[in-house]
Amino acid sequence: MAARVRFRRSAYSAVVKGKVASSGTLGLLVSLAAWFERMARTHDRGRRQRPRRVLSQRFERTRSRAMPQNRRRQNDPTARRIGVDWGTTHVRAWLLGAGGRVLDVRRDDRGMGRIAGDEAAFGAVYDTLVADWPDVPALACGMVGARQGWIEAPYVEVPTALIGLASRAVTVTSPKGRRLAILPGICQREPADVMRGEETKLVGLALEAPDVASSGFALLPGTHSKHAALEEGCVVHFRSVPTGELFDVLGQHSLLRFSLERDGAYDAIAFDDAVLEGATLRAGELTAALFNLRARSLLEAFSPAAARGRLSGLLIGAELALLDRERPIALVGSGGMIEPISRAFRVLGRPAPRVFDGDALVRRALAHLAALLEGADI
Amino acid sequence: MAARVRFRRSAYSAVVKGKVASSGTLGLLVSLAAWFERMARTHDRGRRQRPRRVLSQRFERTRSRAMPQNRRRQNDPTARRIGVDWGTTHVRAWLLGAGGRVLDVRRDDRGMGRIAGDEAAFGAVYDTLVADWPDVPALACGMVGARQGWIEAPYVEVPTALIGLASRAVTVTSPKGRRLAILPGICQREPADVMRGEETKLVGLALEAPDVASSGFALLPGTHSKHAALEEGCVVHFRSVPTGELFDVLGQHSLLRFSLERDGAYDAIAFDDAVLEGATLRAGELTAALFNLRARSLLEAFSPAAARGRLSGLLIGAELALLDRERPIALVGSGGMIEPISRAFRVLGRPAPRVFDGDALVRRALAHLAALLEGADI
Numbered sequence: 001m002a003a004r005v006r007f008r009r010s011a012y013s014a015v016v017k018g019k020v021a022s023s024g025t026l027g028l029l030v031s032l033a034a035w036f037e038r039m040a041r042t043h044d045r046g047r048r049q050r051p052r053r054v055l056s057q058r059f060e061r062t063r064s065r066a067m068p069q070n071r072r073r074q075n076d077p078t079a080r081r082i083g084v085d086w087g088t089t090h091v092r093a094w095l096l097g098a099g100g101r102v103l104d105v106r107r108d109d110r111g112m113g114r115i116a117g118d119e120a121a122f123g124a125v126y127d128t129l130v131a132d133w134p135d136v137p138a139l140a141c142g143m144v145g146a147r148q149g150w151i152e153a154p155y156v157e158v159p160t161a162l163i164g165l166a167s168r169a170v171t172v173t174s175p176k177g178r179r180l181a182i183l184p185g186i187c188q189r190e191p192a193d194v195m196r197g198e199e200t201k202l203v204g205l206a207l208e209a210p211d212v213a214s215s216g217f218a219l220l221p222g223t224h225s226k227h228a229a230l231e232e233g234c235v236v237h238f239r240s241v242p243t244g245e246l247f248d249v250l251g252q253h254s255l256l257r258f259s260l261e262r263d264g265a266y267d268a269i270a271f272d273d274a275v276l277e278g279a280t281l282r283a284g285e286l287t288a289a290l291f292n293l294r295a296r297s298l299l300e301a302f303s304p305a306a307a308r309g310r311l312s313g314l315l316i317g318a319e320l321a322l323l324d325r326e327r328p329i330a331l332v333g334s335g336g337m338i339e340p341i342s343r344a345f346r347v348l349g350r351p352a353p354r355v356f357d358g359d360a361l362v363r364r365a366l367a368h369l370a371a372l373l374e375g376a377d378i
Numbered sequence: 379m380a381a382r383v384r385f386r387r388s389a390y391s392a393v394v395k396g397k398v399a400s401s402g403t404l405g406l407l408v409s410l411a412a413w414f415e416r417m418a419r420t421h422d423r424g425r426r427q428r429p430r431r432v433l434s435q436r437f438e439r440t441r442s443r444a445m446p447q448n449r450r451r452q453n454d455p456t457a458r459r460i461g462v463d464w465g466t467t468h469v470r471a472w473l474l475g476a477g478g479r480v481l482d483v484r485r486d487d488r489g490m491g492r493i494a495g496d497e498a499a500f501g502a503v504y505d506t507l508v509a510d511w512p513d514v515p516a517l518a519c520g521m522v523g524a525r526q527g528w529i530e531a532p533y534v535e536v537p538t539a540l541i542g543l544a545s546r547a548v549t550v551t552s553p554k555g556r557r558l559a560i561l562p563g564i565c566q567r568e569p570a571d572v573m574r575g576e577e578t579k580l581v582g583l584a585l586e587a588p589d590v591a592s593s594g595f596a597l598l599p600g601t602h603s604k605h606a607a608l609e610e611g612c613v614v615h616f617r618s619v620p621t622g623e624l625f626d627v628l629g630q631h632s633l634l635r636f637s638l639e640r641d642g643a644y645d646a647i648a649f650d651d652a653v654l655e656g657a658t659l660r661a662g663e664l665t666a667a668l669f670n671l672r673a674r675s676l677l678e679a680f681s682p683a684a685a686r687g688r689l690s691g692l693l694i695g696a697e698l699a700l701l702d703r704e705r706p707i708a709l710v711g712s713g714g715m716i717e718p719i720s721r722a723f724r725v726l727g728r729p730a731p732r733v734f735d736g737d738a739l740v741r742r743a744l745a746h747l748a749a750l751l752e753g754a755d756i
Contacts, residue, residue: 249627278662282660283664318662
């Protein structure tokens with residue numbers, strides 16, 4: 001076991017210390033081979049240990065929920081890392097123990113969007129979030145590293161090794177002297193595309209399902225859905241589809257605002273029909289279908305819940321039609337997104353994707369990458 | 379000439395008095411035959427008179443602009459009709475003389491959207507608009523006849539004879555005792571669609587270009603573009619494509635608001651490329667192209683004017699791809715819409731459409747239909 005740990009650390013450290021460029025070097029090939037081999041081993045171990053992992057996850061969830069938010073953990077000897085997911089609309093911080101176990105969690109709604117460009121505000125929010133936690137190695141991902149974030153962590157270009165992202169982290173120091181490493185996003189030149197935050201979920205996915213990372217496809221539905229092709233631990237290509245944003249913007253600001261159910265309830269039959277339709281539409285037909293939806297609510301007994309189901313189905317059907325039918329897909333998401341997407345797969349007669357919890361993947365990735373950065377045991 | 383006038387009046391009166399149902403009756407066929415015959419005659423006359431018409435339109439425009447807005451015309455003996463175009467965002471009223479000549483014009487920004495459902499407000503706005511005009515027959519079109527308008531003028535279902543719309547007008551009386559007839563909109567059950575206001579432009583088009591009305595296709599670009607197939611003076615089928623609304627909503631409320639030029643300037647090369655691309659995209663590819671546009675403005679030196687051109691081109695290209703390539707098209711619009719649409723036709727290698735001024739068609743249609751309603755000389 002000791003030998004295996006040493007092997008893993010040396011394989012990683014080659015990547016972490018920046019010996020691996022984003023493409024084309026011998027170093028890359030060597031490290032990728034080591035990384036791939038390691039993933040295969042983790043995969044076997046993961047299979048044997050799956051029942052235990054599921055149990056421990058349940059235990060962690062209970063524990064996290066039961067934990068009083070204001071309990072001071074400044075001297076908690078079990079705390080190992082701090083992981084931060086700082087997006088546009090909110091920020092979450094986890095205090096993590098050995099193996100990425102969640103010891104405590106904090107949340108704030110001062111996402112990057114609210115304090116864009118205000119370095120002092122980022123520092124103050126961070127110091128408040130982690131005030132009563134021990135000063136252990138901390139790593140953040142998401143929009144906090146955008147140009148309008150705390151500090152810019154420039155994009156890494158595809159193709160890029162997922163585990164190599166840690167070596168591109170940029171470090172800030174808070175007003176109270178806390179150091180926080182911030183992960184970069186990933187970009188693609190042709191066609192132009194960017195992601196910030198989702199790449200960390202992909203790192204978690206690579207740790208959780210090495211077979212997917214070696215040759216697979218990840219679908220991360222959301223405001224800006226990401227479709228990522230993975231090969232040998234690298235993101236080789238990706239595409240963003242702003243399905244969630246379109247749904248929100250159309251539902252709130254277009255003529256459809258008068259037709260849509262507000263409380264989120266949707267009619268499953270209308271959804272199913274629309275998924276099939278959306279998957280076959282041309283671009284202009286989708287635009288026309290939006291007006292048709294308004295007209296149906298004027299002319300027919302088309303309920304607001306049916307309208308909501310139909311809009312959601314049209315957009316999701318159109319999005320899923322972009323996916324390669326032959327490739328097995330890992331679906332990475334949280335809460336409410338999983339059910340309609342899984343349903344849409346069934347409606348389209350496609351094999352059910354393997355489902356992974358996005359939040360769990362982020363925590364796992366942050367714990368792992370923070371350890372790499374510090375050169376400590378993982 | 380007297381005989382011709384009488385023929386025209388009797389042919390119309392059959393329609394106006396409601397003898398013609400929306401479909402399927404012998405009366406419809408008889409009246410359509412008469413209407414079609416009349417159009418053929420008008421067409422020949424129209425050809426001969428075209429140079430004069432163009433000159434008189436120019437004269438009217440000059441006169442209308444030169445007219446002081448507050449000049450009292452209460453006793454103007456040349457005034458024959460009042461035409462009102464009352465849409466969602468604003469209302470315009472024209473005082474019309476013989477042959478639809480514009481004697482005066484009034485405008486107000488209390489469109490249906492601002493006073494929806496408020497009957498008293500509609501009455502007050504109308505009385506103010508026409509206060510110093512003589513009490514001649516008045517006819518309105520547009521959202522003023524919607525459920526949330528002054529009074530509901532229920533939709534007429536396709537296929538429907540354009541000239542027959544006058545018989546479905548609903549009359550209101552203002553607080554000051556003015557009578558105003560309000561035209562219905564048109565609806566279609568399968569696929570569900572509606573229009574209110576555009577049908578009046580189609581009536582004007584039928585008067586202006588009877589050949590288009592007998593077998594043609596009208597494209598009315600705008601917030602909710604309308605594509606209408608016309609046969610023998612009837613609207614037989616139509617489709618709404620909310621291109622303008624999508625452009626506005628995405629530019630103001632989506633992630634694209636950070637990328638788009640605000641002052642309306644657009645890059646023609648980016649527009650042309652995007653028209654070609656938009657015409658070939660699948661629905662999901664259009665969605666993805668929206669994010670790609672944002673990514674280009676983050677990663678490349680992609681200017682706000684280029685972004686504006688690209689968004690406009692993608693949506694217009696997608697819309698025009700829906701049009702039958704073989705059918706000659708009449709393009710009905712005003713001001714800024716005509717140039718980019720005409721440009722997109724050229725980019726797509728399609729024959730240039732014949733262009734008609736939408737406002738002029740509305741005035742002509744309102745003057746004509748108001749005369750029909752009153753049984754007076756046209």
